[in-house]
Amino acid sequence: MEAVEADGRRTADEHPITPAEAIRFGATMTAHGGSDTPRLDAEVLLRHVLQTDRADLFARLTDPLPPASAAAFLTLLGRRIAGEPIAYLVGEKEFMGLPIQVGPGVLVPRPETELLVEWALRWLSDRPDAVVVDVGTGSGAIALAVAAGLPPGSRARIIAADESAEALAWAARNRWALALDTVELVRGDLTTWLAPATADLVLANLPYLTPDQIAENPLLAAEPEGALLGGADGLDLIRRLVADLPRVLAPGGAIGLELDPGQTAQVTALLAETLPGLRIETIADLAGLLRHVVAERP
Ligand SMILES: C[S@@+](CC[C@H](N)C(=O)[O-])C[C@H]1O[C@@H](n2cnc3c(N)ncnc32)[C@H](O)[C@@H]1O
Known part of the structure; x- marks a missing residue:
């Protein structure tokens, strides 16, 4: 040609x-x-x-x-x-069977994040009144997929939060397109806006990459740095989120984090140190990489 x-x-x-x-x-x-x-x-x-x-x-x-x-x-x-992602060019990415609209200003949801949603739905299956907070919601993919996947009769309250107004505009668009109006949108820094002991389930796929990881991967160039960069070792935001957990996580509550596989051991230790008694597990993706740390508070 x-x-x-x-x-x-x-x-x-x-x-x-x-x-x-x-x-x-x-x-x-x-x-x-x-x-x-x-x-x-x-x-x-x-x-x-x-x-x-x-x-x-x-x-x-x-x-x-x-x-x-x-x-x-x-x-x-x-x-x-x-270097534009395919999802930006066609305007959407399928996530948990939902067409999630995306474009410049928001992260394209990744397939591995579906494992976190699947774990959350299992955790929520016998907790119909849970309050769920998706921290760093971006396009709203996690919060909307959880809302769409709740069992019949669930009264769970789903809150999707992000500090980026641009990301929240995409989340609002997706909420409307998917007719999931009960999902609440909040603009705020991590969980700082939450009242004490109000979250039963905190889900977070926060920025966790280092400057070198971003520089080495040209396929990331079109996505917002604010959705990717987690500081010098990638853990700035995750450290701040974990530090707030003793305050916001209700007794019996749980947290599910998506990470770079190289951070799993460090974050597991951080969680154990911050909230003694947590039951902590890791979830491997299809390539066997430990991408998620999930933990339950006694
Ligand atoms: C890796 S993206 C994840 C987007 C979406 N949850 C997903 O899995 O596709 C991280 C998101 O965290 C948001 N974010 C970054 N810093 C934040 C902060 N301090 N408080 C709340 N959200 C933040 C970014 O704007 C971005 O939308």
Whole structure:
């Protein structure tokens, strides 16, 4: 497809290109751009342009691609190669089966975070009156997925908090789109705004990366630094959150944290030291990495 111009036509023979050619070309370009999933990236972008599903796209792989669609595809491809996440380009990311809308200013929810939500839903299954606080909610993914997954009859109160007004605007948009109006949104610093002993379950996927980890990973460049950077060792926010737990966590309450796997041992020790008697466990992701520390207060 090197002979394709921005209007989607070949320069040599003037025949429109096909979706199959567009995907091949897109996969080559996104691979050069550093993508781990080049073919999938190209296919998802083309499906977005054509507003179609996989089966339909595959049924017309050799049909001519309308020039306007080819041009729109090339524009998205350029933005992808420049480092924009696919989810920003198509406007959403699926999380726990929910379409979560995202764009510049908010973190794209990651698949591993679904494990934290699954653990939270198990914990909440026999606690119908729990107060749940999602600290650093971003797009609202965790709070909204918990709200959507509660068992029938649950009266749990779900509060989604973030200090970023931009992130909260995305959370509000998702709350509206998913018709989960009972989820409360709060703008505030960590749990400092919570009254003593009011949270039964604190969930937090806070920024935990170091400056070096961010600098080394060009795929993170488009996401807000305020959603990624956790200070020199990545633990600034988590330390402050844990320090406030003795005040905000109700007796019998629990906490679930997402971390860099390299931080698990340190955070486990920090929790044990801050709240003696906590029952602490770790959860491994599908790659066997310990990404979550969960703990229950006696
Ligand atoms: C890693 S993102 C997680 C977003 C979302 N929970 C998810 O899992 O996709 C971290 C979020 O924490 C928020 N944040 C950073 N510092 C904060 C603070 N001091 N208090 C509350 N939220 C904070 C950021 O704005 C960002 O939305």
